[in-house]
Amino acid sequence: MALIVHPNVAKLVPYSPGKPLEELERELGIRDAVKLASNENPLGPSxxxxxxxxxxxxxxxxxxxxxxxxxxxxxxxxxxxxxxxxxxxxxxxxxxxxxxxxxxxxxxxxxxxxxxxxxxxxxxxxxxxxxxxxxxxxxxxxxxxxxxxxxxxxxxxxxxxxxxxxxxxxxxxxxxxxxxxxxxxxxxxxxxxxxxxxxxxxxxxxxxxxxxxxxxxxxxxxxxxxxxxxxxxxxxxxxxxxxxxxxxxxxxxxxxxxxxxxxxxxxEDEEHVVTSRGINEAEMELMTEALQEIGVSPLPSQANFLYFDTLRDGRQVFDALLREGVIVRHIIGSRIRVTIGQPEENQRFLQALRRVFHRLPVQTSRDERL
The missing domain is CATH 3.40.640.10 (Type I PLP-dependent aspartate aminotransferase-like (Major domain))
Incomplete structure (x- = not known):
């Protein structure tokens, strides 16, 4: 049966959320993966x-x-x-x-x-x-x-x-x-x-x-x-x-x-909000400095994530990080977004990114759409 679908709906691409931890571990046989993809509070709820x-x-x-x-x-x-x-x-x-x-x-x-x-x-x-x-x-x-x-x-x-x-x-x-x-x-x-x-x-x-x-x-x-x-x-x-x-x-x-x-x-739990904000601010500063040392420059952020140009094929960086047990978000071209996590999660990401950058060459010509 041929479905009659409005052209506006037919051309839509479904929203793709951050990859679930369970799915990554199941697909690649990885244990204790880290998810820094969906801008969630790493401390969890109050x-x-x-x-x-x-x-x-x-x-x-x-x-x-x-x-x-x-x-x-x-x-x-x-x-x-x-x-x-x-x-x-x-x-x-x-x-x-x-x-x-x-x-x-x-x-x-x-x-x-x-x-x-x-x-x-x-x-x-x-x-x-x-x-x-x-x-x-x-x-x-x-x-x-x-x-x-x-x-x-x-x-x-x-x-x-x-x-x-x-x-x-x-x-x-x-x-x-x-x-x-x-x-x-x-x-x-x-x-x-x-x-x-x-x-x-x-x-x-x-x-x-x-x-x-x-x-x-x-x-x-x-x-x-x-x-x-x-x-x-x-x-x-x-x-x-x-x-x-x-x-x-x-x-x-x-x-x-x-x-x-x-x-x-x-x-009712303002203390949890204050603690979450404080950890985010401190870890974002450390993460920004570390990324700059690696050779990339994240945009100044007022949120709980950083957005940066990997200077490489962003999809390849994303896929390579998955194999390292780290989930981030590939947004477009050479750019990825990473959520600020807890200190040990952020260090896991940075260590994995260093290894990935060592393997993947810098692109001399990238798709810059903005």
Whole structure:
């Protein structure tokens, strides 16, 4: 039987997540592999979050609170907004999909960087919208160029800050200029999955635009510093009107009772967040210095990962590291992204990278797309 598939869907390439440890060990017969591919917190969840997982297991035969009533109110209180301005999703990327469903008709446009979180383009294309990709400038979002790319068909504009996969950020001054230049029909989506890792004081307070009732959505997640990636829970904060439309296209019971309870407990453990941030900052500094000694220059990062040019065939570097028992992410061309792990994981990666670099020749001609 010949399937009839929309051309936009037929041309999509499924999202490829970081290779699971179990899969690598099974395929190559490797034991004690290290995964530094998906920007997870190497410390894992807060002990309070782990303890909170026990109680809801007794009620898993019941559907969860579809509105995430308690978590919504805790988040609203934390960020000084109304509960009607918060929506909880199965990861913050579910909120991205809801935005696309609610606000993009076929042929409508969404502006985004051309080297950013790949799910923006996948969701927009899969919903028969038009992704308008704007090149980065010096590895950062070119906000003036993105503003110029807006047309009367633009409905969404995505700013991943800090950006994934580069780790770079845009400043409060740059964001203010962007917001002043956009028409009211454009909803600006600030994806701040790595917000808790940011150290630069110039980072924008985008929630202030929400409090001003501007057409802005701020996305946050429990998958990164809170260590709950396996439970899939995140949230968005926006105007009551925008959130209302998102609820209209949200699936019922979209977040589990286990995820909701773990998220509530994680929010209570600020010590775990501070510890995670401190280890990330210290290890990133050491990792950066070590990579520079090896001969590569990672981009300055405000997240929990480093992005760098291997000066070699990036796919070959990735595959060779797999055989060394180290999982990273090959992004494009000669570039890879590596998560900051615990000290022993980072040393394992660096030792493996030295061996791989010794075996693989430097490329004199590389595919530089940015």
């Amino acid at each position: 002990p309070k979050a782990l303890a909170a997982l026990r109680h809801p297991l007794k009620t898993v035969h019941r559907y969860p609170d579809g509105a995430a009533y308690q978590l919504t109110r805790v988040l609203a209180d934390r960020w000084k907004v109304e509960p009607s301005q918060v929506i909880v999703g199965s990861g913050s990327d579910e909120v991205i999909s809801l935005l696309v469903k609610a606000f993009l008709a076929p042929g409508d446009e969404a502006v985004m960087a051309d080297h950013t979180f790949v799910m923006y383009k996948l969701y927009v294309t899969g919903s028969h919208g038009v992704p308008v990709e704007v090149p980065l400038s010096n590895w950062r979002h070119d906000l003036p160029a993105m503003a110029k790319a807006v047309t009367d068909r633009t409905r969404l504009l995505f700013v991943c800050n800090p950006n994934n996969p580069t780790g770079t950020m845009v400043t409060a001054e740059e964001v203010q200029a962007l917001m002043a230049s956009l028409p009211d029909q454009v909803i600006v989506v600030f994806d701040e999955a790595y917000y808790e890792y940011v150290r630069d004081p110039r980072y924008p307070d985008t929630l202030e635009f929400v409090r001003q009732r501007r057409p802005v959505v701020v996305l946050r997640t429990f998958s990164k510093i809170y260590g709950l990636a396996g439970l899939r829970i995140g949230y968005g904060i926006s105007t009551p009107e925008i959130v209302d439309y998102l609820h209209r296209v949200r699936s019922p019971f979209n977040t589990s009772v286990v995820a909701q309870q773990a998220a509530l407990a994680a929010l």
